[in-house]
Amino acid sequence: MNETLTTILEHRSIRKFKDMPIEADQLDLIIDAARSASTSSYLMAYSMIGVTDPKKKEQLAAISNQPYIKDNGHFVLFLADYHRHMVTASREEKQVIATNVQSTEYFMIATVDATIAAQNMALAAESLGLGICYIGSIKRDMDLVNQLFDLPEHVIPLFGLAIGHPDERQEIKPKLPKRAVYFENSYPSDEEQFTYLQQFDSETEAYYQSRSTNTRSDRWTQQVIQNLHNKRNDRLTPFVKEKKFNNR
Template identity: 45%
Template sequence: MNQTIETLLEHRSIRDFENKPLTEEQIYTIVRSAQAASTSSYIQAYSIIGVKDKSKKKKLAELAGNQSYVEENGHFFVFCADYNRHHEAASLHDIDITEATESTEKFMVGLIDASLAAQNAAIAAESMGLGICYIGGLRNSLAEVSDLLNLPSKVIPLFGLCVGYPIQTPDKKPRLPIRNIYHVDEYEPNKEEFIKGLKEYDATISSYYHDRTKGQRNAGWTSLMANKLGKPVRTYMKQFLQNKGFPLK
């Protein structure tokens, strides 16, 4: 096993960081690593906002659900799907690309490109001995986040990434059994085997939470997911996307 794989397998989300900012060289390296990620057809349909302003970090922490580590970290990145630059590029050649960028396909490209870049950034940071935590809570209030970061039309914030020097070293959260994730030639046709894997994972997660919370919590994964997905959240999203120039045709 090489060092890259060891870094990947040792991942855990960090939610407690030293009060020590990253250096400009560290930030530059992380962003360059993000840019090295694969991108669909060379489109590079994303932008990264680095947030240093303390008042803005404080506000983002509030908007994300009062998550203190959004404010208190070495650096905070916001990853965005971005077609603004493509419209600017096309205008240099008097070409209208609206039909393409308003398509569901190109919206997916923006999401995928941004996610690939972010994961490269996360791995780069962890390889430097830093900790990271993704922040999907920004999607609680995307209009406010967008205004705070002065994002133009065709640019939408997707999630944040806290990076910094970790104070804590939490236990790794167990992942699903490989047989519930990786299928050979076709999706697992044996439902009994599929369910068996989920039940085994329930026992693993129940034990993990029991130990982590000293018996205060012992739910399995399937019950957590059933309850989490039993009610839709952030239902304003479609209207927000339309307002930002993504009607998704």
């Protein structure tokens, strides 16, 4: 075991932060960590917006009614971004590039690039003793997020990262065991998977019943089936297409 692995294995999302900002040199370090991530074909098809304007933070928090979107040390919005590539292209190149970046392939590249950069930032922050929580709920009103930050075509918000000095210490949430997520040479049968998931249900049921806050009667399969059963956001598909992503 080393310090890096301890940081990774000790991860838990933090949703209550002390009322203090992140120091400037720490912020620089975690931005550098994000910038250092691997990137498909050296495209670096992502950007980040640090949100320091309290009014904008309020508006983001209102989208999902999650106070830790505004009450934190820093909030970073992660974007899939081909705008800079368009800016550097000549007029003739622009036409071809504008068509290509609308493919599913380039959509995947940008979202993966942004996600890898974000996870580097998250781990860097945690290694400095800060806490983090990813914020996907901004998806509830992408039009508002788009408008708040005046995002051009070929740029879409993906998720946020709330960062700050932790003011809580939750238990680590159980994760699926190795045999349920790591397979060798072939994909397991449904029966095998079912067995692992039943065992994991017992583990998560015990976790929800015994954790120190917000105890409840729940288990993983029940929770995720409910989640996948909920009606999804119908505005997201047209939004992504209007921003010239994933059209081809």
